[in-house]
Amino acid sequence: MQRARRRVTLPDKRVSEEAFKMNELKAKPIYLDYQATTPTDPRVVDAMLPYFTEKFGNPHSRNHSFGWEAEDAVDVARGQVAKIIGASAKEIIFTSGATESNNLALKGVMKFYGKKKPHMITVVTEHKCVLDSARHLEQEGYKVTYLGVKDNGLIDLEELKAAITDETALVSVMGVNNEIGVIQPLKEIGEICRERKVFFHTDCAQAVGKIDLDVDDMKIDLMSISGHKIYGPKGIGALYVRRRPRVRVIAQITGGGQERGMRSGTLATPLIVGLGKACDILSNEMAEENARITELRDYTLQRFRDRLEDIYVNGDEHERVSGNLNISFAYVEGESLLMDIKNIAVSSGSACTSASLEPSYVLRALGVDEELAHTSLRIGIGRYTTKEELDQAVESICVAVERLREMSPLWEMAQEGIDIKSIEWAEH
Amino acid sequence: MAYSEKLIDHYENPRNVGSMDKNETSVGTGLVGAPACGDVMKLQIKVTPEGIIEDAKFKTFGCGSAIASSSLITEWVKGKSLDEAGSIANSQIAQELALPPVKIHCSILAEDAIKAAISDYKTKNGAADVDAAE
Numbered sequence: 001m002q003r004a005r006r007r008v009t010l011p012d013k014r015v016s017e018e019a020f021k022m023n024e025l026k027a028k029p030i031y032l033d034y035q036a037t038t039p040t041d042p043r044v045v046d047a048m049l050p051y052f053t054e055k056f057g058n059p060h061s062r063n064h065s066f067g068w069e070a071e072d073a074v075d076v077a078r079g080q081v082a083k084i085i086g087a088s089a090k091e092i093i094f095t096s097g098a099t100e101s102n103n104l105a106l107k108g109v110m111k112f113y114g115k116k117k118p119h120m121i122t123v124v125t126e127h128k129c130v131l132d133s134a135r136h137l138e139q140e141g142y143k144v145t146y147l148g149v150k151d152n153g154l155i156d157l158e159e160l161k162a163a164i165t166d167e168t169a170l171v172s173v174m175g176v177n178n179e180i181g182v183i184q185p186l187k188e189i190g191e192i193c194r195e196r197k198v199f200f201h202t203d204c205a206q207a208v209g210k211i212d213l214d215v216d217d218m219k220i221d222l223m224s225i226s227g228h229k230i231y232g233p234k235g236i237g238a239l240y241v242r243r244r245p246r247v248r249v250i251a252q253i254t255g256g257g258q259e260r261g262m263r264s265g266t267l268a269t270p271l272i273v274g275l276g277k278a279c280d281i282l283s284n285e286m287a288e289e290n291a292r293i294t295e296l297r298d299y300t301l302q303r304f305r306d307r308l309e310d311i312y313v314n315g316d317e318h319e320r321v322s323g324n325l326n327i328s329f330a331y332v333e334g335e336s337l338l339m340d341i342k343n344i345a346v347s348s349g350s351a352c353t354s355a356s357l358e359p360s361y362v363l364r365a366l367g368v369d370e371e372l373a374h375t376s377l378r379i380g381i382g383r384y385t386t387k388e389e390l391d392q393a394v395e396s397i398c399v400a401v402e403r404l405r406e407m408s409p410l411w412e413m414a415q416e417g418i419d420i421k422s423i424e425w426a427e428h
Numbered sequence: 429m430a431y432s433e434k435l436i437d438h439y440e441n442p443r444n445v446g447s448m449d450k451n452e453t454s455v456g457t458g459l460v461g462a463p464a465c466g467d468v469m470k471l472q473i474k475v476t477p478e479g480i481i482e483d484a485k486f487k488t489f490g491c492g493s494a495i496a497s498s499s500l501i502t503e504w505v506k507g508k509s510l511d512e513a514g515s516i517a518n519s520q521i522a523q524e525l526a527l528p529p530v531k532i533h534c535s536i537l538a539e540d541a542i543k544a545a546i547s548d549y550k551t552k553n554g555a556a557d558v559d560a561a562e
Contacts (some may be wrong), residue, residue: 320478333466335491339439350466350491351529359466371463406443407495409470410463410486 019294030389033345034382035206035322037179040274041231041383047234047277051270059267060258070269077276079133084279085204085223087240093259095271097237098205099129100252101224102172104134104239104263105201108249109170109222109351110142113199117169119143123184124157124365126174130203134172143167148313151367152316153182161192170199175207175223179349179362179378180315181324183211192217199247205229205237209282210290210321215240221247227271232278236271239263293381294322296390300379301325303394308401314349314363314376327380328372329397332404337377340400344393349376371420373411431492433525441504446485448472454473455551458541467494467534471541473505473513475549481505483514486541495532497521497538505542514546 031039051073061067061072078089095101123135123202124146134144134322145163147155155173164171171193186202193200201222204213209230215223220240227236241247241262255264282289304311310330326349329337334350349360350373359373368376377397381390405411410420429437447470450457454475461468467490474483484502488495500521505513521527521535 006548166485224560312535329487333494336439337496339436339492369464371466374463374466407442407487408489409459410489412470412487414448423459426460426467 005154010121011210011428026066029345030342030393032379032381032385032389032393033347034380035181035229035378036347036380037228037234038322040228040233041278041281042276043281044277047085048270049272051273053334055269057269059269060256062226070267073273073365074267079227079271080276080280080283081238082260084208084213084283085220085225085240085267086216087223088243091238091240091243093174093241093262094267094275095237095239095263096235097228098127098203098224098226099237100263100353101239102127102129102142102203103133104249104252105222105224106130106137106170106172107252109199109201110137111250112248113169114142117167119145119165119167120170120172121145121147121160121168122172123149123174123308125149125177125362126154126172127178127181127203127205130174131152140305148172149365152319153177153180153314153362153366154184154418155189155318157188157192158184158383159187162200163367164196165361168196168198169372170201172201172203175202175204175352176207176210176212176321176324177358179318180326181206183207183316183319183321186213186218186220193221206321208279210323215242222249223306227275230278230282231400233271233274235267236275238275266306275279278412295384295387296387297322297325299387300381300390300394301327303391304331304398307394307398312372314366314368323369323381325381326376327375327379328368329401330372330375331408331414334376336404337375337397338402341393341396345398346380346393347378349378350374431528433498435493438499438525439492440473440496442481442486442495442499444485444499444506445487447487448454448474448483448485451482453552454549456545456547456552457545458544458548460492460540460544461490461537463489463551466490467537469494469537469541471502471538471545471550473542475510479507479510481510488535490537492533493525493527493534494547495529496525497534499512499541501538502557509530510549513542516542 055069056071057066059070078092081092082089125216173189176183180267190200199221202220205226208225220244225238228234235352251262251265258264312328316325335346338348349363363373413420448455456473458471470487472485473481476482484505486498486502488498518535518539519536522532
C-alpha cells in the first residue's frame with residue numbers, strides 16, 4: 001500500500017495524466033466508502049486474537065477459569081463501550097450489530113409499553129432497519145409518525161413537539177445520517193422527550209467516534225452502536241438501555257436469559273473484545289482523528305469546487321460529520337460515474353445502483369431534485385485515508401465528470417441556456 | 429453489476445458522441461427519457477435525399493447501459509434506410525449488449541430515441557416527400 005501511494009506523489013501538472021493512467025492500469029483501489037464499513041484496526045485484531053484460541057472460554061461458564069477469563073474480557077469491553085457514550089457498563093447490551101439493536105429498541109420498547117402507549121415517532125431519513133422495524137410495528141397495530149426533514153436534512157423540533165401525544169412511548173431519531181452525514185440535534189430532542197416523559201432512542205451507528213456523545217447530557221434512553229463502522233469487527237454491536245429511570249424492553253431473541261434477559265445467546269467474546277478495543281482507541285484518538293479528517297474533507301471539497309461548476313453538497317454543510325462528503329455532480333448520472341472511476345470505492349444515490357431503481361429516499365426527503373439525486377456520490381473519508389488518495393480520487397472523478405458531461409444532453413442544454421425544467425419530459 | 433465486454437467497450441469508447449444542428453432540414457432529432465428518471469437520450473440522424481441515414485450522433489445522461497445502448501444504435505443505423513432503422517427492436521440491443529434484466533429499459537429508450545429522430549425528420553420534411561424518396 002505504501003508503495004502504491006508513493007507512486008502517485010507527482011509534480012502537480014503531471015498528476016492529471018498520471019492519475020488517469022493509474023486508473024487505466026487498474027491501480028490499487030482507493031477505499032472512500034467509510035460509511036458502508038471500515039477496515040478493522042490492526043490494534044483491534046491484535047486484541048481479539050487470543051480470544052479465538054487460548055482464551056476461548058464461554059463467558060457464561062461460572063465454574064472454571066476459562067469462563068472467568070472470558071467474562072473478565074467482556075466486562076472490560078463493556079466498560080470501554082460505556083465510557084465512550086458516558087454510560088455505565090451495566091447499561092450496555094451486546095447484540096449482533098446496529099440492525100439488531102434498532103430492532104430491539106423499537107420492537108422491544110413498543111411491545112413493553114405499547115398497550116398504554118401504542119404510538120412512536122421516527123424520521124423518514126432513518127436507516128432502513130429502523131424504518132422497517134417501524135413498518136412491522138404498524139402492521140401489528142401500533143401507530144407510527146414519520147417526521148420529514150428540512151432541506152438541510154435536520155428535523156424541525158417544533159414538528160417533533162407537535163407530534164408527541166399522551167400515547168407516545170418512543171421517539172427514535174438517528175444521531176448521524178448514513179448517506180449525508182448530517183448531525184441531528186440530539187440534546188434538544190432529548191430535552192423534549194424527557195419533558196414529555198417519552199423514551200428517546202437514537203441510532204448512533206454512524207455517530208459513535210464522529211461526534212461527542214453523552215447519554216446523560218443528551219438525555220438519551222436507548223442508543224444503538226455498531227462495531228464495523230468504528231474500525232471494529234462486523235457482527236457485533238450494542239444497545240445502550242438506560243437504568244435510571246429504567247427502560248424496559250421485551251427481548252426479541254429469547255433463550256438462556258443472557259444480557260439481563262434482553263438478549264439471549266452466548267456472548268461472542270472475541271467480537272466484544274474487538275468492539276471494546278475499537279471504542280477504547282476512539283476514546284483516546286477521536287478528537288485528533290476528526291480534526292485530521294475535517295481538514296482532508298475541506299481540502300477535497302475545495303479541490304472539486306476549484307475544478308468543476310454545478311456541484312452541490314447534499315445535507316447541511318456545517319452540521320455534518322467530518323468524514324462524509326455527499327456531492328451531486330449535476331448532469332452526470334451516478335452509476336455511469338461509478339463505472340468510470342472503478343478503482344475508487346464510493347457510493348451513489350443514483351437509482352441505478354439500488355435494487356429498487358428508485359433514487360435515494362434520503363436525498364428525496366431533503367427535497368433534492370430527482371435529477372440531482374441521480375447524480376450524487378458519497379465520498380467517505382476515514383482513519384486510513386491519505387491526502388494522496390484524495391488527490392487521485394478528485395482527479396479521477398473530475399476527469400470522469402468532464403468526460404460524461406461532454407456526453408450529456410442535459411449539460412449541453414445547460415450550456416445553451418435552456419432550463420431543463422422548462423422541457424416537458426415524458427416520464428417513463 | 430457485471431457487464432458484458434461489449435457493453436463496457438461501448439461505455440468506455442462510445443461511438444458517435446456529439447451533436448448536429450437540429451435546425452437543419454436533413455437532421456432528425458429524438459430526445460427521450462426524463463432527468464427525474466435518471467436517463468435522457470438525445471439521438472440525431474442526418475439523412476440523404478435518398479432517405480438513407482448517413483450519420484448519427486448521440487448524447488446521453490444515464491447509466492453505463494444507457495450510454496452503451498445509444499452508442500450501439502448510432503452504429504447500427506448508419507447506412508440504413510429510415511424504415512430499416514425504424515424497425516430495430518430493443519431486444520436486439522439488449523441481446524447484443526447482454527443487458528441485465530433491470531437494464532432492459534435502456535434498450536427501450538434507445539429504440540424510442542431512433543423512432544423519435546425518424547419521426548422528427550419526417551415531420552420536418554413532410555412525410556409525403558420522404559415516402560417518395562424511398
